[in-house]
Amino acid sequence: MLYLVHMIVRIPDTVAAERADALKADEKAMAQRLQREGKWRHLWRVAGEYANYSVFDVAGNDELHQLLSALPLFPFMQISVTPLAQHPSAIAPN
Numbered sequence: 465m466l467y468l469v470h471m472i473v474r475i476p477d478t479v480a481a482e483r484a485d486a487l488k489a490d491e492k493a494m495a496q497r498l499q500r501e502g503k504w505r506h507l508w509r510v511a512g513e514y515a516n517y518s519v520f521d522v523a524g525n526d527e528l529h530q531l532l533s534a535l536p537l538f539p540f541m542q543i544s545v546t547p548l549a550q551h552p553s554a555i556a557p558n
């Protein structure tokens with residue numbers, strides 16, 4: 465199943481800069497592993513915001529939740545999820 469996921473990142477000032485940098489490096493490593501595995505199909509920065517729109521291709525709600533909640537920045541993100549279905553006018557299956 466495909467899911468459009470909106471992630472807004474807010475790391476509070478109480479998190480030390482070194483800790484924040486480590487979390488971001490771990491987040492990048494996990495995101496790139498999931499992209500290589502084909503589960504994180506798109507990752508787009510929202511221009512001008514510390515936020516992204518992503519498309520995940522996973523078995524269902526439970527796998528998506530497991531992946532999102534394992535992200536290093538998960539405690540500092542506001543996440544919204546939109547399940548995607550095929551559009552009948554799309555010229556190619558997604």
Ligand SMILES: O=C(O)CC1=CCC(=O)O1
Nearest residue numbers: 473491492495514515516
């Ligand atoms: O910077 C972000 O939008 C949060 C994030 C998701 C994957 C990644 O590497 O950073």
